[in-house]
Structure formats: structure tokens, C-alpha cells
Amino acid sequence: VRHAPVLVLLIPAAGAIVATFLRGRTQAWVGVLVSVATLTMVMRLADRLVHDGPQRYAMADWMPPLGISLYADGLALLMLLLTALAGTVVSVYAASYFTDTRDRNAPTGLFWPLWLLLWGGLNALFVAGDIFTLYLLLEFTLVAAVALSAVGGSVAGQVSALRYLLAATTAGVFYLLGVTLVYAEAGTLDLHALREMAPSGLFPTLALTSMTGALLLKCALVPLHFWLPAAHSTAPAPVSAILSALVVKAGFYVIVRLWLEALPHAAPPAADWAVATLGASAVLWGSWRALRQHRLKMLVAYSTVAQVGYLFVLFPLAAAARTAVVEATTYHVLSHGLAKAAFFLAAGAVVKTAHSDRLERTRGAARRAPFAVVAMALSGAALAGVLPGFGPKGKLIGLALDHGQWWWAGVMAGGMALAAAYTIAAVRHSFEREPPAPPDAQERAEGAPGENDARPPTGRILELAALGLTAAAFALSWASDRVLALLEIGWS
């Protein structure tokens, strides 16, 4: 498995090409199979990293700068593992979610090629070794993500997809501008060569500012979140889960690589405080907006805006306690990835039984889709920090208090309370009794006897997938020390 670092991205990419020529059930089966194969390959890579340390791989044995080198360390591995675990469950869910459509030519047939391409792109991004390859993969994953968010086919979906594309591509141009400035100053693009040079001065500072601004838009930090709620909530449920749990994290991952590895001395003064202030406002504003929504998936999308904020709150501590901050923040990336994917999958199952996304129309869902409602409540609880040791939020708050910056701790505690409140808002109606059906609906029900009662409209697979990911989020908290120990591979 010398080629494991490149196979983790080639397997889903090849699967995407095969899936393009298939339709219906065959396509779904191939999709699930490729997902399991990718998960297996990521596990093999993990095994190799644990035993032999970080892996460097030159594609086709071409050396940089004209060749492309890959680099897999502990941080990359954890991102690969999160994507593989959440991705495989989403694939199983999607196989059930999309195949009950009768129309063989439905645009949802595009889901599998695009999703597997996106997965390959994300994996490539996590092991990319230089800042220009990172640019290409940010754009690659963006195009796949935008096309995915539009597969539902609704006009609202197309509009939000185009807005997402234009906003994020503009950001991409600013990222490339930063790459240009770095190259003009340092003459290299390689992350590790840059780390050894540690460039500072006008160009690197301008570059880091430009790239950070671009990446903040891609991970939707307030006030650059305007495109996210519509794009994430109009997409079909499996796509929402992928976008909210995984794709926004790609932008954050690149920020960590730039701030803490490639350009550690290039940050403009007080930039860490500015970013943390934005993070804190995101926690409060996003949670508050989530609480005010009338549509279930919109609520979950605003919850993502809030949860992204936590990732930035501890940036002012990064200089003093780099390892601890990276550990706590990565913990939050993983925990939110699993819990938010579970939340969106569960919401999708509820929306499917209720035939509506409006909260007051989800009455009776607790009876029709009990596991989904339980998954929604528990994954919401996980986001609120109801986990062993209060989960990642406990770690983040502890760190802030240790360094005497109690105000960040206060904001995060407030965010946890608001998360509990919007989780209750999300599930509250599910436990209410269903209103009596209007007369014409009753007639229709009589015309098709038993249809209303007997249907488990989606099968239990959707619900169980959501519940499984929720369980994974809790399991992560039990084993957090062992999982985060992987970070030490190649991270000094």
C-alpha cells in the first residue's frame, strides 16, 4: 500500500466515472460499493500512518515544483476518516433516499457521479502538499458541491446554487491572488518549504489576508455566510448533510494549514482577535437565527453557521497553546461533522414522512419516524455539548478559562444553551398529535385503503443511518483522547 495516499482519491474518482454511465438501482449499488472501498483504503492509510509516521508521495515520481506531491499526516488522516465515515453512511442513506423515484432520468441520477467526485476532491484536498494544488481542489470541490446542491431541480435550488458558485469563485480568485503574492516573495508553493522559510513582510501578510478572507467565505463565517442557509437547505437531504458536515470544513482545514504551518509569521496584527470576534458573533447570531426559523432544514442550516463560529473562537490562544488549540478545534470539526450529518439525515427522513419542510407540518413525526426524531434530538444534544465531558465545547471552554479569556467561554456557553433551545424547537412539533385530516384528504385516504397507515414511506434505512451517525458522535466523545492522539503524527 505504498500508493495508499493517492488511492484514497483515485478510488472515488474512478467510481464517479463508472457511475456516470449507470442509472437507478445499479448506480446506487455501485455508489455504496465505492464508498465502502474508499473507507477501507482510508483505514489502510491510517494503519500505515500509525506504524510508519507521515507519508510523502510524489505523483508519478515527478518532483515539485512541476510535479505534484501529496503529504498525509495526522491532521489530514482525521479529516479523511471523518469524510469516509460520514460519507459511507450518507451513501447508504442516499441509496435508499433516491431509488424510490420512478423516473429513471430524474436529475437525481447525477447525485452519484457528483458525490463521488466531490469525495475524491475532498480527499485530495486533505493530502495536497502545496498551496496551488489546494487552490485547484478548492475550486474542484466547489464545482461538484454547487452542481450537487442543484440536483433537486427546484428554481430556488438553482438560484441558491448560482449565488453560492459566484460568491465562492470570487473568493477563489482572491485565494489565487494570495498564492501569487506568496510565490512572488518565497519562490515556492510547497507547504513544508514555506514552513521552513517562514516568510514575513508586506507580501506574505497581504497574501495571508487575501487567502483568509477567501477561505472565511468558503467556510461561511459570519458575515460571509449569506450564501449558506439557502444553498444548504434547498438541496436534497443527503446533499445538505455532505455540504454542512464536510464541505465547509475543507475551507477551515486550509486556514489551519496556512495560519499554523505555511505562513505562521505573516498574520497582520490583531487578525486572530478579529477572526475570533467574528467566530463569537457567528455562534450567537447563527444560533439565534436558527431559533427563529419556521422551516426545519433552514433551522439546521443556520445551526451550521453557528457551529462554524466555534472553530475560530480560540485563534487568539493559538500562539500560546498551539497544540491544545489545534486538538480542541479538530475535536469540534469531527464532532460537528458527525452530529450535523446525522441531524440533516434525520431531518430529511422527517421531511419525507411529513411531505413538508415546515415545522408545524411535522406533527406526528414521532409516531411515523420515531428513530429519526430520536436521532434529531440526540444529535442536537451533541451540538449543545450534552456529551461525555461536554464534548469539544467542554475542551474549548476549559482552554479559554485556563488562559483567563473568560469572555470567549461565556459566548460558547451561551451558544450551547441556544443550541439546546433550537434542538427543542426542531423536534417539538414531532411529538404533537396529528391534526385531523381535512375532508378531501380523508376521502382520498378511503379511496386507497390502508395507504396512510401501512406505508413506512421511506423504509427504516434512512432513520437508522441517521441514528448510526448520532451514535458515532457519542462514541467519538468516549474515545476522544485516543482519536486525537492521531494528531501527533507529523504534527510537532
Place this chain on the structure above:
Amino acid sequence: VIAQHQIFAFTAALLVPLALYVLLTVPHLLRKIVALNVMASGVFLLLVSVARARAAGEPDPVPHAMVLTGIVVGLSVSALAMVLARRIYRETGDTTFYQAEHEPQDEETRE
């Protein structure tokens, strides 16, 4: 005497903010897409200028490879953006975001 690569860099410094201004202020979707391409061209021009400025003799080939790859990215993004814009136009008859967004939305989702 102003060197050629300095003219390139100066032009790039003009193109990027101008294109960004158009991108943010003009509502027509197609013009937004064109503005985005102009902005990207500005950065490409800066890259070409860097390739010249860094090397005394032959220009540095790495920025050129980056420009070529960047052009491919720009083409793919423009193609996807135009497909989406055309579908919005066909379904709403509108060439901006506004009408499509302010149309009364369906009560039910389409799932």
C-alpha cells in the same frame, strides 16, 4: 523606463478592483459571470508578471503552468454558472437574482 512586467502588474491592479466593482453592483447574471472572468484574468496577468520579475534570463515556467491550469478552472466554473443562469432564465424569465428570489415560494418542498 518601465519594464514590461511592471505594465502587466499595473494593469492587473486596475482590472481586479474594476471587475470586483462590476461583479458586486451589476444585477445581470451574465455580466456578473463576465466580470468574474475579467477579475481572474487580472490575477493571471499578475502571475505572468511575477514569472518575468523573478527571473533575470528566461521567464520562470511555474507561474505559466499555474495560469494555464487557472484558465481551465475558469472555463469550468463559467460553464456551470452559465448553465445555472440559463435554467433560471428559462424557468422564471428573469436574468437577475431578484425576481427569482422574490417569487412566491411553494408551500411544499419538492421532495
